[in-house]
Amino acid sequence: MGLTLISTHTASSDATLDITSGIDSTYNEYQFYFVNMHPSADSKKLRMIASSDGGSSYGIATTTNVFQAYHNEADDATSLSYNSSTDSDASTSEITIGDSTGYDNDQACSGLMTLYAPSSTTYVKHFTAQIHQSSGSDYANNTYVAGYVNTTSAVDALQFSFDVGNIDLGTIYMYGVS
Amino acid sequence: MALTLISTHTASASATLDITSGIDSTYDVYEFHYVNMHPASNQVDFTFQVNASGGSGFNETMTTTFFYNQHGEAGGGVSGPAYYASMDQAEGTGYQALNYETGYDADQSISGILTLYDPSSTTYLKHFIGRSHNAQGDDMAVNGFVAGYINTTSAIDEISFAFDSGNIDAGVIKMFGVS
Numbered sequence: 228m229g230l231t232l233i234s235t236h237t238a239s240s241d242a243t244l245d246i247t248s249g250i251d252s253t254y255n256e257y258q259f260y261f262v263n264m265h266p267s268a269d270s271k272k273l274r275m276i277a278s279s280d281g282g283s284s285y286g287i288a289t290t291t292n293v294f295q296a297y298h299n300e301a302d303d304a305t306s307l308s309y310n311s312s313t314d315s316d317a318s319t320s321e322i323t324i325g326d327s328t329g330y331d332n333d334q335a336c337s338g339l340m341t342l343y344a345p346s347s348t349t350y351v352k353h354f355t356a357q358i359h360q361s362s363g364s365d366y367a368n369n370t371y372v373a374g375y376v377n378t379t380s381a382v383d384a385l386q387f388s389f390d391v392g393n394i395d396l397g398t399i400y401m402y403g404v405s
Numbered sequence: 406m407a408l409t410l411i412s413t414h415t416a417s418a419s420a421t422l423d424i425t426s427g428i429d430s431t432y433d434v435y436e437f438h439y440v441n442m443h444p445a446s447n448q449v450d451f452t453f454q455v456n457a458s459g460g461s462g463f464n465e466t467m468t469t470t471f472f473y474n475q476h477g478e479a480g481g482g483v484s485g486p487a488y489y490a491s492m493d494q495a496e497g498t499g500y501q502a503l504n505y506e507t508g509y510d511a512d513q514s515i516s517g518i519l520t521l522y523d524p525s526s527t528t529y530l531k532h533f534i535g536r537s538h539n540a541q542g543d544d545m546a547v548n549g550f551v552a553g554y555i556n557t558t559s560a561i562d563e564i565s566f567a568f569d570s571g572n573i574d575a576g577v578i579k580m581f582g583v584s
Contacts, residue, residue, distance in 0.1 A: 230407040262433045263529045296470040302495030307472045307488035333558050337522035337532040359532045359552045367468040369552035
């Protein structure tokens with residue numbers, strides 16, 4: 228397996244990070260590494276939304292499932308459970324890929340999302356993500372998300388954001404897998 | 406090629422495998438692929454800890470989660486997915502388990518990947534995510550999922566792997582940089 232770095236996207240108080248080029252039929256699989264995505268507001272969720280017109284518009288119906296494991300620094304809360312409050316059913320709005328992330332100076336979220344065959348004009352577009360957050364309440368929160376963008380049009384752009392406020396800082400690396 | 410092999414570390418009756426160079430600001434993401442880590446003792450946990458730059462010893466503070474699935478060769482022992490509280494840490498400074506109770510039969514071992522994000526940051530705490538598969542001492546297939554953060558804003562520049570008892574009889578760890 229070879230990973231080819233296609234592009235690097237660095238946030239600096241941005242409402243969104245839009246990737247509007249490089250997602251095409253060159254690769255059957257794309258990986259997005261998120262490194263220290265830091266929200267400007269406390270306890271915010273990292274989100275994604277897809278486009279099939281190069282980013283002119285976003286809002287393709289997307290269905291996801293979410294489960295997570297968490298544990299707090301105070302050692303009085305642990306869980307492994309499905310999170311029905313962050314999944315999506317045919318949502319045309321942004322879908323959650325990372326749960327509550329704190330905005331203390333040392334808090335952020337990091338992880339990996341994989342998007343399969345975005346240029347297919349036959350199949351819906353599968354993706355999986357595993358994001359780790361240091362939450363605003365000092366939890367280690369390991370979030371697994373998977374789902375599909377429900378279109379047979381090629382997906383050629385993605386937009387990332389937090390559910391409130393800006394992406395204060397953070398880097399997204401997009402790779403093609405060949 | 407964006408997955409660059411930095412170093413290879415081979416165990417041979419080693420108490421620990423310590424990686425003390427190559428973890429720096431060159432890469433934002435490091436992957437540790439450990440292959441067939443075979444313990445000298447039966448049913449012991451494969452673990453890791455880190456050392457901050459300028460620090461002494463592998464004893465940084467971590468908050469972590471651990472969950473697993475398992476299934477036995479005899480069809481029994483099915484468990485999970487379940488959270489395993491005795492395998493996590495809340496601001497602990499011990500070695501963090503990557504899975505549990507690896508067997509020491511000649512054909513048993515543990516393999517997996519640990520990903521460490523931005524270890525050289527002096528702003529953020531350090532996130533890590535790991536997944537491994539373990540041939541457990543009671544002949545169970547155990548799929549372990551660990552994640553957490555190292556609660557320091559100091560750069561991390563060393564990592565240590567060990568079983569919680571006895572030596573690493575054999576096994577290979579490859580450290581990659583993702584760029």
